[in-house]
Amino acid sequence: MMSDNLKKVDLSCISWKVIKNDGLDLEYTVPIPRSIADGILKELEETLTFFTGDLAKIKVFGKIYPLPRQQVAYGDPGITYTYSGITIPALPWPEPVLMLRDFLFTLKGIKYEFVLVNKYRNGNDHMGEHRDNEPDLDPKYPIASISFGEERP
Numbered sequence: 001m002m003s004d005n006l007k008k009v010d011l012s013c014i015s016w017k018v019i020k021n022d023g024l025d026l027e028y029t030v031p032i033p034r035s036i037a038d039g040i041l042k043e044l045e046e047t048l049t050f051f052t053g054d055l056a057k058i059k060v061f062g063k064i065y066p067l068p069r070q071q072v073a074y075g076d077p078g079i080t081y082t083y084s085g086i087t088i089p090a091l092p093w094p095e096p097v098l099m100l101r102d103f104l105f106t107l108k109g110i111k112y113e114f115v116l117v118n119k120y121r122n123g124n125d126h127m128g129e130h131r132d133n134e135p136d137l138d139p140k141y142p143i144a145s146i147s148f149g150e151e152r153p
């Protein structure tokens, strides 16, 4: 399994960059070598299936829209996440997503209990500008984001 290779990532080479601004406190790094990252993306593509039906719709100012991206959520049993007028259930962790959770624990010492996966199929899929200020999020813990695939221009 390609995600097993995360255990081989040399953590001593990782350098973090920091961006601090009004209301922004961000640390970022590119810790996964391209060859490993591409394999993990392939494994994710082969493993994950995305929400359909009502779970693939959002409500903005009372109006219902189809999501302009694909989405699925995983987490510990019983967790749900409510945002933009929908409540999504956490499905059981698939193996490659668990490996990424373990990788984040190794990197930051935080054991995340939930993940929202967003897939942007092409240049039309997107995520609007937003604040992650949902009541379900615990402000004591930072949000972690891992991106795979193409760079956006």
Ligand SMILES: O=C(O)CCC(=O)C(=O)O
Pocket: 116, 118, 127, 132, 145, 147
């Ligand atoms: O896909 C991304 O990295 C952005 C995700 C995001 O902003 C969110 O899920 O709230």
